[in-house]
Amino acid sequence: MVKPSSGTDSESLCTPSLARRMACWLYEGMLLFGVLFIAGYLFGTLSQTKHALDNRHGLQAFLFLVFAIYFTWLWTKGQTLAMKTWHIRVLDAHGKPLTQARALRRYVLSWVWVLPPLLLTWSLQLPATAVAFLLLAWVLIWALSSKFQSRGQYWHDVWAGTQLVDVQKKL
Numbered sequence: 001m002v003k004p005s006s007g008t009d010s011e012s013l014c015t016p017s018l019a020r021r022m023a024c025w026l027y028e029g030m031l032l033f034g035v036l037f038i039a040g041y042l043f044g045t046l047s048q049t050k051h052a053l054d055n056r057h058g059l060q061a062f063l064f065l066v067f068a069i070y071f072t073w074l075w076t077k078g079q080t081l082a083m084k085t086w087h088i089r090v091l092d093a094h095g096k097p098l099t100q101a102r103a104l105r106r107y108v109l110s111w112v113w114v115l116p117p118l119l120l121t122w123s124l125q126l127p128a129t130a131v132a133f134l135l136l137a138w139v140l141i142w143a144l145s146s147k148f149q150s151r152g153q154y155w156h157d158v159w160a161g162t163q164l165v166d167v168q169k170k171l
Contacts, residue, residue: 013095013165015152016088021164022143028082032067039066068107075103087168093161106160113142113156 117134
């Protein structure tokens with residue numbers, strides 16, 4: 001576990017390439033499937049849900065909370081498992097570890113990855129294929145928009161006062 005020194009300037013930290021950050025993002029999604037499965041099973045068992053559409057909003061709220069706990073806890077430690085694999089660490093804008101409040105803010109703001117296309121497709125009552133297409137297009141647009149940020153960070157990281165840094169060269 002590599003931690004920057006207390007005097008680390010955020011300018012001296014290197015942003016990982018977009019390709020590496022997106023590979024990490026995809027791997028995180030695969031790992032989240034396990035978290036989703038276990039949390040969904042736990043919710044279904046405890047709520048005695050007999051049909052997948054029963055308690056749908058309760059399940060969504062529960063999963064939102066489980067993911068919030070998962071990310072907030074791991075980001076305050078510096079990395080999720082996917083981030084460790086891809087040698088990426090999340091720090092605050094000053095190069096320090098995240099507080100729980102900042103990690104939670106980053107979690108809420110990170111929903112910009114999926115919320116805009118989901119809200120659009122929901123409001124227009126679009127079919128599943130359109131949802132998939134819009135979601136994929138939005139993720140691509142959102143990821144590429146980081147190229148317009150001076151340090152190449154994702155915009156939700158800028159808004160949350162966080163940054164993704166490359167720890168590969170420090171190992």
